[in-house]
Amino acid sequence: MIKLFQIPKKSTITSSSILTFEFRRLQKEYIKLRDLQKQNKIEAKELNKKLNAISKKIKKLISPVVIRRSRVDLEKNLAFKADLEKQ
Numbered sequence: 001m002i003k004l005f006q007i008p009k010k011s012t013i014t015s016s017s018i019l020t021f022e023f024r025r026l027q028k029e030y031i032k033l034r035d036l037q038k039q040n041k042i043e044a045k046e047l048n049k050k051l052n053a054i055s056k057k058i059k060k061l062i063s064p065v066v067i068r069r070s071r072v073d074l075e076k077n078l079a080f081k082a083d084l085e086k087q
Contacts, residue, residue, distance in 0.1 A: 018061075019061060022057070022061055023061070026057060029050075029054060030051075030054055033047060033050055033051065033054075
């Protein structure tokens, strides 16, 4: 989606240059885990541990480019918190 708004080689988003490479790498890692699971070559506990690690890496990658505005996030920001209290 970032490529819709930014030309990858001229991006102003500092992490965008590595996003494609990193997502490919994480996708390969996920596919490998999925295959191990299908072949019953990995324990559920180990699988969950590795899947959680992939999830954390993805969140870390996209956090600089994602704008999240849930109620919890807004309550942490004092300017938005005051507005929420008025409502």
